[in-house]
Amino acid sequence: MAEMIPPKERMQREQVLMPEQKPQERSHNFQEVPLGYTKKQAIYEAQRCLQCKNPKCVPGCPAEINIPQFIKKIVEEDFAGAYRDILKTDSLPAITGRVCPQEEQCQQVCILEKQGKPIAIGRLERFVADWARKNNIHGDLPQVRKKEQRVAVVGSGPAGLTCAADLAKLGYQVTIFEALHQTGGVLVYGIPEFRLPKSIVEYEVKEIEKLGVKVVTDFVVGTTKSVDQLNQEFDAIFLANGAGAPRFMNIPGENLNDVYSANEFLTRSNLMKAYLFPEYDTPIKIGKRAATIGAGNVAMDSARTALRLGAEKSYIVYRRSRKEVPARAEEVHHAEEEGIIFHFLTLPIQVLGDNKGNVVGMECLRMELGEPDDSGRRRPIPIPGSNFLIEVDMVIDAIGTKANPIVARSATGVKINHWGYFMIDDITKMTTKEGIFAGGDIVRGSATVISAVGDGKVAARAINDYLVLSKSMEKRF
Amino acid sequence: MYKIIHKEQLHEIIYSMWIEAPEVAQSVEPGQFIILMIKEQGERIPLTVADFNREKGLIRIVFQIVGKTSEELSTLKEGDRLFSFIGPLGKKTEIENYGKVITVGGGTGIACIHPITRALKEAGNEVISIIGARNKTLIIMEEEIKKASSKLIVTTDDGSYGRKGFVTQVLKELLDKDQSIKKVWVIGPAIMMKVACETTKPYPVETIVSLNSIMVDGTGMCGSCRITIGGETKLVCTDGPEFDGQLVDWTEFMNRLSRYKDSEKRSWDLYQEPIHSCICGEGAK
Numbered sequence: 001m002a003e004m005i006p007p008k009e010r011m012q013r014e015q016v017l018m019p020e021q022k023p024q025e026r027s028h029n030f031q032e033v034p035l036g037y038t039k040k041q042a043i044y045e046a047q048r049c050l051q052c053k054n055p056k057c058v059p060g061c062p063a064e065i066n067i068p069q070f071i072k073k074i075v076e077e078d079f080a081g082a083y084r085d086i087l088k089t090d091s092l093p094a095i096t097g098r099v100c101p102q103e104e105q106c107q108q109v110c111i112l113e114k115q116g117k118p119i120a121i122g123r124l125e126r127f128v129a130d131w132a133r134k135n136n137i138h139g140d141l142p143q144v145r146k147k148e149q150r151v152a153v154v155g156s157g158p159a160g161l162t163c164a165a166d167l168a169k170l171g172y173q174v175t176i177f178e179a180l181h182q183t184g185g186v187l188v189y190g191i192p193e194f195r196l197p198k199s200i201v202e203y204e205v206k207e208i209e210k211l212g213v214k215v216v217t218d219f220v221v222g223t224t225k226s227v228d229q230l231n232q233e234f235d236a237i238f239l240a241n242g243a244g245a246p247r248f249m250n251i252p253g254e255n256l257n258d259v260y261s262a263n264e265f266l267t268r269s270n271l272m273k274a275y276l277f278p279e280y281d282t283p284i285k286i287g288k289r290a291a292t293i294g295a296g297n298v299a300m301d302s303a304r305t306a307l308r309l310g311a312e313k314s315y316i317v318y319r320r321s322r323k324e325v326p327a328r329a330e331e332v333h334h335a336e337e338e339g340i341i342f343h344f345l346t347l348p349i350q351v352l353g354d355n356k357g358n359v360v361g362m363e364c365l366r367m368e369l370g371e372p373d374d375s376g377r378r379r380p381i382p383i384p385g386s387n388f389l390i391e392v393d394m395v396i397d398a399i400g401t402k403a404n405p406i407v408a409r410s411a412t413g414v415k416i417n418h419w420g421y422f423m424i425d426d427i428t429k430m431t432t433k434e435g436i437f438a439g440g441d442i443v444r445g446s447a448t449v450i451s452a453v454g455d456g457k458v459a460a461r462a463i464n465d466y467l468v469l470s471k472s473m474e475k476r477f
Numbered sequence: 478m479y480k481i482i483h484k485e486q487l488h489e490i491i492y493s494m495w496i497e498a499p500e501v502a503q504s505v506e507p508g509q510f511i512i513l514m515i516k517e518q519g520e521r522i523p524l525t526v527a528d529f530n531r532e533k534g535l536i537r538i539v540f541q542i543v544g545k546t547s548e549e550l551s552t553l554k555e556g557d558r559l560f561s562f563i564g565p566l567g568k569k570t571e572i573e574n575y576g577k578v579i580t581v582g583g584g585t586g587i588a589c590i591h592p593i594t595r596a597l598k599e600a601g602n603e604v605i606s607i608i609g610a611r612n613k614t615l616i617i618m619e620e621e622i623k624k625a626s627s628k629l630i631v632t633t634d635d636g637s638y639g640r641k642g643f644v645t646q647v648l649k650e651l652l653d654k655d656q657s658i659k660k661v662w663v664i665g666p667a668i669m670m671k672v673a674c675e676t677t678k679p680y681p682v683e684t685i686v687s688l689n690s691i692m693v694d695g696t697g698m699c700g701s702c703r704i705t706i707g708g709e710t711k712l713v714c715t716d717g718p719e720f721d722g723q724l725v726d727w728t729e730f731m732n733r734l735s736r737y738k739d740s741e742k743r744s745w746d747l748y749q750e751p752i753h754s755c756i757c758g759e760g761a762k
Contacts (some may be wrong), residue, residue, distance in 0.1 A: 179696050181514060181521075181561035189698075218563045220696055223509075224500050246700035248710065255705055255729055257736045264699035272520065272693065278747055281520040281546060282693070283740030357732030404697045406715060 002043045002075050007050065015117040016045040023337040027307050030193045030275055033334055034098075034123075039077075042127040046074035048112070049119050056109035057121060062454025063090035063162075067106060067121055074124060083132035086125060087139040091165035091208055092158060092453060094133060094200045095187060097126030100450045101328050133203055142211060144171040149467050152177060152234040154221045154407060157185025158449045159240035159440030161208055162456030163463070168211040170464055175234075176213060179220040182271060185242055186441075187449070189271040190263070192301050194308070198270070226410030227436070235470070236435045236463045239411070239422060240456065243441035245404040248397050249293065253351030258285050258359040262292070262302045262398035269305050287394030289313045291362055293348055295320075296446075299398035300331040303340045306396065314340050315390065319347045319367050319380045343390070345369070347382060351395055362390045401446050411436065421445060429462035435470075437463055479513075479559040482535060487617040490542040491585060492551050493527070499534030501564045507592035508570030508687065508719055511536060512695040514561035515549055522546050523692045525664070525718070526565065527588035528621075536564070539588030539617065544741050545748040566695045567718045570685075574601040575659040579651060580626065581644050581673060582608045583665025587617050589687060590664050595625035603627045605658075607647050609665075613638035644669070645676045652680045660685065663722065667731050674722035686722035688713045691736055704730050 005013075019035045020026075026033050037045065049071040057067045065086050073082035086093045102108075102122035110118035132138075151167050153160045156178040164174045182188050184201040209215060221227060221241070230237055246261030248254050265284070268274040272282035290306035292299050295318035307314040316335070318325065321344050325332055336342070345367040352361040366386035369378035403420030413433040415423050422431050422438035429437050439455030441447055483495040501511060510525045528537035542548045553559075570593045578597055582590035587608045598604045606626035610616050611634045623629045630647050631639030640647065644665075652658060661684045663673040670686045677684045690702035690713040697715035704713055707724035711717065 179563070180694060181563070189694075218561050219500070220563060220566065222696075223565050224504060224563075244696075244698040246698070248700070248703075250710070255703060255710060255726075255733070257732055261700040264693060264701045267693050267699050273518070277740065278744045280518045281744060283520075283737040283744070285736075356735070357729065404715075406697060 002047065002077060004075060005047050010048045010050055011112070011115070013044075013048050015048070015120055016041045016123075018120070018123050023339070026194065027304075027338040030308055032197055033194050036130055037123055037127040039131075042074055042124060043077065045120055046071045046124055049075075050111055052111060056111065057106040057119075060106040060109040062105070062450050062457070063096055064457065065090050065125070070128060071119065071121075071124060074128065079128055079131045080135075080137045082128045083137055084139060086128060089457070090453065091162055092204050093125055094129035094204055095158070095196060096450055096453060097122050097129050098196050098200075099191060101448060103329065105450065133200075138210070139207065142169045142171065144169070146212075147171040147173070147467075149173065149235040149471070150175070150233070151463060151467075152230045152237045154227070154230075154237065154239045155179075155185055155241040155440070155442075156183040156205070156215060157240060157242050157440060157452060158187060159452035159456040159459070160185065160238065161205065162453045163238045163240065163439070163460045164213045165208045165211055166457055166460030167463060168208070168213045170460070172464075172467070174213045176215045177219045177221050177230075178215065178217045179241075180271065181217050183215050183217060186244075189267040190298065190301070192266065192270055192305050193275075194304070195301065220406070222406035222410045227407060227414065228410060228412050231433075231436065236437065236467055238456075238459050238463060239407060239414075239431070239436065239438040239442060240440040240452070240459075241404065241407045241442050243401045243403055243421070243446050245402045246397065247400045247402050249348065249399060251348060251350055253353055253359075254397070256351055256353040256359050257357040258287065258394040259351055260285070260394070260396045262294075262298045262396055263401065265302055265396050266298070266305065269309070275305075275309055284309065285394050286310045287392070289315070289392045290394045290396065291315045291317050291348075291390060291392040292396040292398050293317050294398035294400070295325040295327055295342075296398065296400070297327045297331055300327045300335045300340075302396045302398050304335055304338060306394070307338060307340065311394075315343055315392070316340055317343045317346050317348060317362075317364065317390070319345065320377065321345055321369060324377045345380065347380065348395075349387070352389075359393050359395055360391075362392050362395060364388055364390060401441075403442060407442070419445065428466070429459050430466070435466065479562040481553055481555050481557050481559070484553070484555050487539065488614055491539065491615070491617055492542075493537060493539045493588070493617075495530075495535045495537050496559065496562060497534060498536050498562050498564070501536050501562065502529050502531050502534045505529050505536065505565040506569035507572065507596040509565035509567050510695070510718060511538070511562060511564030512566060512692065513538075513559050513563070515546065515553070516560045519549075519560060520546055521561070521693055521695065523566070523689065523695055523714075525589040525687060525689070527591055527618075529592070536562075539585055541585045545745045548745070548748065563695065567714060568716070570596065570662075570719060572596045572600050577603045577605075577655065577658050579648065579658055579661045580604060580606045581648060581661065581663040581665070582606070582622070583644055583669040584610060584615065585617070586663075586665030586669070586687075587622065590662060591618060591621055591625060593662055594622060598626060605630070605651060607632065607644045607651075609633065609644035611635065643672075645672050648673060649676050652677065652682065658682055662687075662719075667727070667734060670722060671727040671731075674725070674727075678723060684722040685719050686725060687718045688720060688725070688730065689718070690714075690730070691734065704733065
């Protein structure tokens with residue numbers, strides 16, 4: 001067992017960096033970029049934790065993980081205990097340990113952040129989850145009596161999986177309906193292998209299934225069965241189908257052959273494994289010069305995927321400046337290391353094609369920043385007459401997503417807002433129809449994996465409250 | 478699930494299969510499609526539903542060998558299972574009693590107009606069906622279409638069966654002769670649908686086409702199937718697959734169908750290349 005170290009030493013010690021694949025190597029493969037802590041590194045990092053009496057990190061975590069407690073167990077080398085502590089509230093630890101923006105959540109409020117070296121909570125979480133997986137350590141099965149009530153969860157992304165796991169732990173009979181042939185939603189179709197290996201998603205889904213959750217794939221709620229039909233068969237429904245519809249810029253040339261939505265590009269590569277073509281049957285365009293429009297995490301994923309597929313040049317084209325980039329700093333840093341070229345203050349106004357529909361270039365305008373807009377960021381304004389061409393042979397639109405209407409169309413009485421997202425009550429998390437709840441991106445619009453996890457947790461509690469109440473009403477009348 | 482219950486070869490390169498998919502069969506309506514995968518490494522291919530049996534929980538698909546996946550699908554036997562089978566997808570055909578209507582099918586499009594034709598007739602329409610192909614052997618499902626419609630006219634390009642010529646010639650004659658025809662459905666190869674729309678343009682009829690775009694998920698998530706309809710971008714999978722043919726940007730549609738031509742060819746060539754793995758040493762050369 002490693003020892004706790006004196007507070008002074010904890011404050012002095014630097015954050016342990018996580019080893020990574022070298023940029024020039026990894027830009028040609030799809031293997032994971034950060035390699036994870038070794039046991040020694042994890043303990044060394046965990047020893048830095050001040051074990052605050054009133055930890056700020058815990059309220060900073062939408063997954064409600066008891067962070068100081070699991071970190072303490074790392075120091076004690078009780079990794080299995082640490083894993084079980086995390087699993088109590090987070091059913092997807094190897095996933096959240098990788099893709100959470102910890103720098104904006106638990107790590108941002110860490111006392112040591114003031115010195116610029118917060119505890120690397122995400123890396124520690126990842127270490128614990130990876131260690132448990134490799135050492136065949138599993139969470140405890142729920143020790144509650146099975147309840148008769150049945151809950152349908154629509155969508156198997158982070159919100160749906162979390163809600164299903166939490167409800168199963170309470171004894172409910174939960175069935176997840178997934179439209180695709182594989183479980184995981186955005187975790188499998190959206191996030192690339194080099195950021196989140198698909199075998200890990202598969203593993204954590206299997207662990208959730210062990211809790212008694214039933215997963216039905218190839219089932220499109222909205223067409224295979226309507227929400228109304230499910231409402232007849234289940235006592236409650238959680239709608240977590242994501243904001244999976246692509247958004248385009250609506251500029252001329254956008255329907256040319258080699259213009260992709262990020263959703264299509266990433267789905268082909270990630271879910272369908274087009275990067276292994278022809279071993280896998282789904283094809284994908286290998287551009288020589290690929291332009292990705294937008295600068296969020298999905299844009300970084302797209303540009304880095306294009307590079308790995310074999311693009312000689314992979315650009316990020318963004319209408320604002322570096323300061324406004326919405327992607328995680330780590331992702332931008334990784335992208336730059338790998339040689340992604342950033343065109344800031346650049347607005348595409350037209351995609352140019354040849355007579356066969358192939359992309360040959362993109363016409364853009366230069367922008368300058370004006371007064372702040374509604375989002376608080378300085379509004380980009382086109383500079384008249386600044387038109388210029390970027391020579392590209394493929395374009396990827398990564399400017400966000402919007403609501404997919406097919407679930408909502410089949411849900412009588414469930415109201416959507418102007419953008420097509422479900423409206424829910426702030427307190428009950430219920431939609432405008434009794435017994436039907438919603439969360440994740442189909443309520444928030446495009447957000448993060450961890451906010452979806454948080455929504456799943458909150459919804460599970462709300463559904464439990466609702467079902468407990470309706471059961472007691474049943475008895476009374 | 479997804480067991481192949483019945484398989485029939487309709488032509489050298491055209492096959493019909495009845496697939497066990499009770500939930501899909503329960504909710505499918507004419508005009509909708511499914512997406513299937515043969516195996517985990519396979520691609521997702523959309524196919525318009527050719528028929529369905531709700532009681533037995535079966536969906537019929539008809540496909541022509543046009544590449545690796547369709548060729549591999551044709552090698553599966555009765556009793557084999559598909560890896561994935563998703564549906565029904567897309568909007569259903571707007572079936573009403575219009576009065577007198579025409580349904581036109583070309584190639585495997587003949588299979589696609591089958592349930593639409595049947596439903597239109599059941600709704601009280603007088604349905605004239607025109608089916609056509611290059612030659613006699615490529616005319617499929619003639620008996621079924623005959624049964625589903627009020628009248629059937631068959632054409633072949635070479636005159637080896639039925640009337641010699643194209644379906645569009647018959648279509649034009651019918652529209653010239655009979656002003657009371659309200660609506661036309663045309664399903665077939667892109668070029669046939671395009672020419673049919675040019676044919677019907679001068680007449681006061683609505684022409685509905687069913688587009689067979691390249692798709693991935695088929696549920697409105699990826700945008701691979703998008704197409705300009707009357708100046709607006711639409712998704713074939715969730716806004717279609719049926720559209721007013723006069724509004725379709727056919728050049729764009731045909732360009733987008735060829736997006737993966739090179740990869741598709743490479744994939745098919747590799748599949749057809751005999752694998753030589755015995756110990757004679759030839760394989761190493």
